[in-house]
Amino acid sequence: MHAWPASEVPALPGQGRDLRIHDTATGGLVTLDPGPVARIYVCGITPYDATHIGHAATYNAFDLVQRVWLDTKRQVHYVQNVTDVDDPLLERAQRDGLDWAALAEQETALFREDMTALRMLPPREYIGAVEAIPGIVPLVERLRDMGAAYELEGDVYFSVEADPHFGKVSGLDAAAMRLLSAERGGDPDRPGKKNPLDPMLWMAAREGEPSWDGGSLGRGRPGWHIECVAIALDHLGMGFDIQGGGSDLAFPHHEMGASHAQALTGEFPMAKAYVHAGMVALDGEKMSKSKGNLVFVSTLRRDGVDPAAIRLALLAHHYRADWEWTDQVLQDAVARLGRWRAAVSRPDGPPAEALVEEIREALANDLDAPAALTAVDRWAALQERSGGTDEGAPGVVSRAVDALLGVAL
Numbered sequence: 001m002h003a004w005p006a007s008e009v010p011a012l013p014g015q016g017r018d019l020r021i022h023d024t025a026t027g028g029l030v031t032l033d034p035g036p037v038a039r040i041y042v043c044g045i046t047p048y049d050a051t052h053i054g055h056a057a058t059y060n061a062f063d064l065v066q067r068v069w070l071d072t073k074r075q076v077h078y079v080q081n082v083t084d085v086d087d088p089l090l091e092r093a094q095r096d097g098l099d100w101a102a103l104a105e106q107e108t109a110l111f112r113e114d115m116t117a118l119r120m121l122p123p124r125e126y127i128g129a130v131e132a133i134p135g136i137v138p139l140v141e142r143l144r145d146m147g148a149a150y151e152l153e154g155d156v157y158f159s160v161e162a163d164p165h166f167g168k169v170s171g172l173d174a175a176a177m178r179l180l181s182a183e184r185g186g187d188p189d190r191p192g193k194k195n196p197l198d199p200m201l202w203m204a205a206r207e208g209e210p211s212w213d214g215g216s217l218g219r220g221r222p223g224w225h226i227e228c229v230a231i232a233l234d235h236l237g238m239g240f241d242i243q244g245g246g247s248d249l250a251f252p253h254h255e256m257g258a259s260h261a262q263a264l265t266g267e268f269p270m271a272k273a274y275v276h277a278g279m280v281a282l283d284g285e286k287m288s289k290s291k292g293n294l295v296f297v298s299t300l301r302r303d304g305v306d307p308a309a310i311r312l313a314l315l316a317h318h319y320r321a322d323w324e325w326t327d328q329v330l331q332d333a334v335a336r337l338g339r340w341r342a343a344v345s346r347p348d349g350p351p352a353e354a355l356v357e358e359i360r361e362a363l364a365n366d367l368d369a370p371a372a373l374t375a376v377d378r379w380a381a382l383q384e385r386s387g388g389t390d391e392g393a394p395g396v397v398s399r400a401v402d403a404l405l406g407v408a409l
């Protein structure tokens, strides 16, 4: 699949700091020390509806990761998937009388437009589940042949006991895992499973559903977790720097994915940090396609909201916080954008060097975007109150805000 066009990242004087970020697996901050090429896998959308503010907030967090790394003069190998075949997509297509593949294509196209408008830098590889199937089948066969997977009425399940490190990503106990598994696409109550938590790797073809050639597995389609693992291992290999997504992916998705990869390779860990963004809510409940309490990025754009204001609204919340989208959040962002634009519209202003360092410091410190915004606010207020004599300072601020925060002033 093709991704979307990259907005230009202006060069800044000096160099950024190494990223310190919260790792769900250890429960603390880790300072990552990627090589010259930092490697990150971020879980992409299931394209059965348009991009909502919750999605955008999560991708904003990982866009900041990419920008911090670029500022350290590293290259970034960023991989993202599109779950372009899965139960929720097929169910929505069925409900609305649509062709599932056309629905996926249409919503993925809209996602690309939204990401472009929000100045999210694209992944280097953007891979659909369907196109990954030829790589998934041999992995499932290998897991089965090594005894880490078993067959149940034609479907193939992963044995969580096959990974001695199972449970280390989420740190949850068995009871909590069981509850979340039932809520998030698992089938803990299916009779015949060795462990209720075992996730499906390959689903045998079902009447009226799309299926693909699975070699010795028979016709069918891939399970959700193995999709991301196959893509990540294919493009990044083991031991990559960050596995990212929203906090609802920590269990089972990232737990199971890590176990698949660790069982397959005998190596640990799959990722050096498991990074999870908080959940955005609307009217007191997590924004979710299944509940339908959504604010779409594309709707806001159509209503004439400047994408830079949407981006500022996202940046005003720490990525790990759960927060609520309200009209006030957007109004505050629109007002801030206006103040910042006015402040950089003059040829000179207060010195910019210290501000650039403050933004760098804030982002390197577990992506503290709200602190970065406060620093820019202070500079803009100073500019408004008393101006300054540094020629070109507004230009430096404008470039830093674009390069590090993805906001075009």
Ligand code: 5CA
Binding pocket: 043, 044, 045, 046, 047, 053, 054, 055, 057, 058, 081, 082, 083, 228, 244, 245, 246, 247, 248, 249, 277, 278, 279, 280, 281, 286, 287, 288
């Ligand atoms: N295709 C899978 C990942 S492989 C998937 O979870 N797709 S999704 O469309 O449901 O979600 C895409 C990303 O948005 C995930 O990282 C998910 O955790 C995140 N996300 C979903 N809802 C919210 C929300 N309300 N707030 C913040 N992030 C969210």
Ligand code: ZN
Binding pocket: 042, 043, 044, 081, 228, 253
């Ligand atoms: Zn995923």
